[in-house]
Amino acid sequence: MTTTDTENTITTDPITSSAPVARLRHPRAIRWLHWVNFPLLFVMIWSGLRIYWAEDVYALGIGSWQWFAFFPDAVYETFGLERRLARGMAFHFSFGWLFVANGIAYATYLVSSGQWRHILPDRRSLKEAGQVVLHDLHLREQAPPQGKYNAAQRWSYTVVLAMTLVIVVSGFAIYKPTQLHPLPLLFGGYQGARLVHFTMTIGLVLFFLIHVLQVARAGWNNFRGMVTGYEIERRAAPAETNTHHDDTSDRDSAVDDATPPVVGGGSTRATV
Numbered sequence: 001m002t003t004t005d006t007e008n009t010i011t012t013d014p015i016t017s018s019a020p021v022a023r024l025r026h027p028r029a030i031r032w033l034h035w036v037n038f039p040l041l042f043v044m045i046w047s048g049l050r051i052y053w054a055e056d057v058y059a060l061g062i063g064s065w066q067w068f069a070f071f072p073d074a075v076y077e078t079f080g081l082e083r084r085l086a087r088g089m090a091f092h093f094s095f096g097w098l099f100v101a102n103g104i105a106y107a108t109y110l111v112s113s114g115q116w117r118h119i120l121p122d123r124r125s126l127k128e129a130g131q132v133v134l135h136d137l138h139l140r141e142q143a144p145p146q147g148k149y150n151a152a153q154r155w156s157y158t159v160v161l162a163m164t165l166v167i168v169v170s171g172f173a174i175y176k177p178t179q180l181h182p183l184p185l186l187f188g189g190y191q192g193a194r195l196v197h198f199t200m201t202i203g204l205v206l207f208f209l210i211h212v213l214q215v216a217r218a219g220w221n222n223f224r225g226m227v228t229g230y231e232i233e234r235r236a237a238p239a240e241t242n243t244h245h246d247d248t249s250d251r252d253s254a255v256d257d258a259t260p261p262v263v264g265g266g267s268t269r270a271t272v
C-alpha cells in the first residue's frame with residue numbers, strides 16, 4: 001500500500017495510470033452533522049405540519065381563484081397529521097433546539113476548518129452554474145472545471161443553508177413574538193414571519209427532493225463518500241485526463257482529514 005501524491009489519497013501497489021484510489025471527500029464532522037440533520041429536519045417538518053393543520057391558511061391562486069390549498073385533506077390523513085396539535089408543538093419545540101444546536105455546530109465547523117470555501121460560490125460560480133445545468137441536461141458537452149463541489153452545488157448548498165438560517169430566525173419570531181420583540185418586525189410582523197417560516201419549509205422540501213434525485217443520479221460512489229468519507233477514483237492516464245475531474249489545481253481541494261483506509265475496486269467520480 002502506498003500513499004500517493006496527496007496526503008489524503010491512497011492506492012494499492014503498484015500505482016498504474018488507472019489504479020483505483022480512495023480519496024477523502026468529506027471530513028468526519030461534515031458527515032455526522034449532515035446525517036444528524038436529516039432525521040432532525042424530518043421531525044421538524046412532520047411536527048410543524050401537525051401545528052399547521054390547526055390553522056391551514058395558505059393556498060396558491062389569484063384573487064378568489066384558488067389553484068392549490070396547502071394541504072388537501074388526503075395529505076393530513078395519509079401522514080396521520082390531523083388532531084395532533086399539542087403533540088406537534090411538543091416535538092417541534094424540543095427537536096427545534098437539537099436542530100439549532102446541530103446547525104451551530106455545522107456553521108462553527110465550516111468556519112473553523114475552512115470548509116466553507118468549498119461551499120460559498122466564488123466569482124466564477126454564477127457563469128459556471130449555468131454551464132453545469134446545461135451539461136446535466138446534455139445540452140453542453142464539457143462540464144466546467146470544479147473543486148469539491150460544482151458551481152450549481154455551491155449555489156444550492158449556500159441557498160439552502162441561508163434558508164435554514166431564515167427558517168430558524170422566523171421560527172423564533174413566531175415562537176415568542178412578544179418576548180423576542182422586535183424580531184417579528186424583520187418579517188413585517190407575526191403573520192409575515194409565519195408566511196416566511198412556511199415558505200422556507202416548502203423550499204427545504206423541494207431542495208430535499210432535488211438533492212436526493214441528484215444524489216441518486218450521481219451514483220453509489222458519491223453517496224458512499226458522504227457515508228464513509230471516501231470516494232473511489234480511477235486515475236485517468238494523461239491522455240484521458242478530463243478537466244471536469246482534474247482541473248482543480250487552482251480551485252479548492254476537497255480533502256483535509258485523517259488517514260484513509262485501504263481500498264479496492266473502482267469507478268469514475270460522479271458529481272451531484
Ligand code: HEM
Pocket residue numbers: 025030034037038041119149157160161204207208211212215222223224225226271272
Ligand atoms: C436521504 C437524504 C439525503 C441524502 C441521501 C443526501 C446525500 C448527500 C450527499 C451524497 C452529499 C455529498 C454530495 C457530493 O459529495 O457531491 C450531500 C451533501 C450535502 N447535503 Fe445532503 N443528503 C440528504 C439530505 C440532506 C438534507 C435534508 C439536507 C439539508 C436540508 C442536505 C444538505 C446537504 C448539504 C448542505 C451538503 C453539503 C455538505 C458539506 O459539504 O458541508 N442533505 N448530501
